[in-house]
Amino acid sequence: PAHSPAAALQPLLGKLFRLTAKSHPGAVPQAELARLKVQQKVSRNEDLLAPVQAAYPRACQVPRYVRVNTLKTCVDDAIDFFKRQGYSYLGKAASVEELRALSGKKFLLDLHLPELLVFPPETDFHDNLLYTSGHIILQDKASCLPAFLLSPAAGSHVIDACAAPGNKTSHLAAILKNKGQIFAFDVDTKRLATMNTMLMRAGVTGFQLAQQDFLTVDPRDPKYSKVTYILLDPSCSGSGMVNRVPREEAAPSAERLQALAGFQRKVLSHALSFPALQRLVYSTCSLHREENEDVVQAVLQEWGSAFRLVNAFPSWPCRGLAAFSGAESCLRASPADTLTHGFFVAVLERHGEGTAAPRAAPKKRKRKKQRVKE
């Protein structure tokens, strides 16, 4: 929710993660620390953590999740590799509590996602051979949900509308077994360059990467006539990212949230206009209802009965906020409840046959154009 203590504390949380990260001692300069302490009215560094711990008791302990890239290896081989590196494999976890209790050189198979290994927080694999060779992807568990829930059949045509740096694209390719076609779009040149390298390293083939505003992609272009799946992970406030480098001092302003939500509604509605679309996943790493349930509700209303929400992953413990009837079909994730970053996922499916057009949206007063930055 927009004004929850967790949302308000997010920027501070980000700073504190940098502050406490073992791998980056001194990441927050002394002057910055002093300024933070004055701002929060505390005298000791450790006091800065108190409000964060109250809001997110175990936020500092999100495990290191490792997605096995099945384009290059399999789960059993990855487990054997880590065992040879001195890690003890404890089998498949039975509960989130088991993940929380992980320590030392021990690891588990995740209880929800089949190709996800779980290591203690802050285990660093950036120099590990499996990572540098693209056999594993370092990806938070919540961020693995969108491709997993979209679950495109091998051979399908899929759009990844806001794709860079490409973690979800490579996950989609693994699910497709590199069979089919992925059309991936992003507007950011630098992120696209990183994505290209990452996809090559991960052994992804059968994708077309375009630097293009997805809103300008023509749904009627015959090129996209077989697109039955879309993954839409648009720019958002990022308020669910517990260790992101903070770029704003406070929680996003109401104006920024409104601008983001406006973009998200527009891009979701555009995605639904692809004529062969059957299933779409909408996701954000935001905690704000305005960017999540409210966006889904507004766009579903706009499209009348053409699309419906699917009750995604019924065994997932954390559901959408009760913003509208049926919102519990959406998924939420958080450090406290699911031991992941904060995240939101909704799965939409075409309801019945035909290619309905959206209902005319009510006319709004013209506002000054605002650029929405990532």
Ligand SMILES: C[S@@+](CC[C@H](N)C(=O)[O-])C[C@H]1O[C@@H](n2cnc3c(N)ncnc32)[C@H](O)[C@@H]1O
């Ligand atoms: C949350 S990030 C996507 C992360 C990505 N799905 C992944 O898993 O690696 C959102 C992305 O949307 C891109 N973006 C923003 N506006 C866009 C637009 N109009 N069309 C296409 N991409 C856009 C941003 O550049 C950013 O890379």
